[in-house]
Every structure is written in C-alpha cells, then in structure tokens.
Amino acid sequence: MRYWLMKSEPDEVSFADVLAAPGKTVAWFGVRNYQARNFMRDQMEVGDGVLFYHSSCAVPGVAGIARVASGAYPDASQFDPDSHYFDPKATREQPRWISVDVTAVAEGRYLPLTEMRGVAALEDMVLLQKGSRLSISPVTKGQWDKVLELMGVSISAT
C-alpha cells in the first residue's frame, strides 16, 4: 500500500468530475512523462491512496482523496489521432503510455498549495520541491496523514 499525489488540470478532469462519474471512477489518462509512467507501471497497486491535485488553475491545491481502482492498461488516447495526447510512435502492439482508474473516496476541505508550503510536516513533499513538475509523485505515510488531517478527512479502514 503506497500513497501518491496525482496532478490534474481541473479544466480537463476535476475532482468534482470524478465524484460525478459513474461509480465515482475515471480513467487517469494523458501521462506523457516516463518517470510518472514508471511509477504507475512498476509501483502502483489497486487500493493505493491518491491525493487528487488541481494544477494550472486559479488556486492550485489538493481537491480530494481518491484510490487506485485498477491495474495499468494502455492509455487509449495515445492511439487517437484527434487526441491532444496522440503519440505517433505508439502502436497497439507496443503501447508507450498507460492509464489506471481512480475512484473518489472523500472530498474534504480544499487544501491550497500556498497553505501546504507553510506546513513543516509537508516540506519534503516532492510536489513542493523547487522545479518539481512530476505529474505523479510518491507521498509518504506521514505526509498523507498530515494532508488528510488538514483536509478534515478520516478514512475508515476497509
């Protein structure tokens, strides 16, 4: 069981969209960075915790708590010439990019990036490091617990 922070542009997929989706589950598609892909491919497991982060928006921050709901499978958008995420070098025989499904667990209080920067227990988060742009990054148990505390979320063990 691991913990992750995953960045999404809310104009594209917001946490509210996940809450509104059937089964509160959506495909996480469009990752086009090898390091982020490798986290999904090599380390993510069903049930892992996800901090659903909103980036490139007016108030960046953690918008909700989610959970990994599937193993990795080929990201369909890489094969679609009309998609922004089309990759001409990807083939169905040898896909380059993968998706996982994530499902919403709890919304909680929106936790802005600016607030996170002031929390000592979070200062080592990959997200907060200078120049960090990884769209998927590992989160420690301590960081996870702190973020959930700040958001006022408690998740009962299942």
Next chain:
DNA sequence: GCCAACGTTGGC
C-alpha cells in the same frame, strides 16, 4: 503572459 526549471530531441 512571463519565465524558471526540467525533459526530449537530434546533429555531430
């Protein structure tokens, strides 16, 4: 819209 930081590409 700016720009720092980072990742990728491609010529050599």
Next chain:
DNA sequence: GCCAACGTTGGC
C-alpha cells in the same frame, strides 16, 4: 554520448 535548441510544465 555530448549538449544546444526546443518544447512543456505550472506557479505567479
């Protein structure tokens, strides 16, 4: 395999 040029990310 180096590294300059280019493209992207993402906060501000």
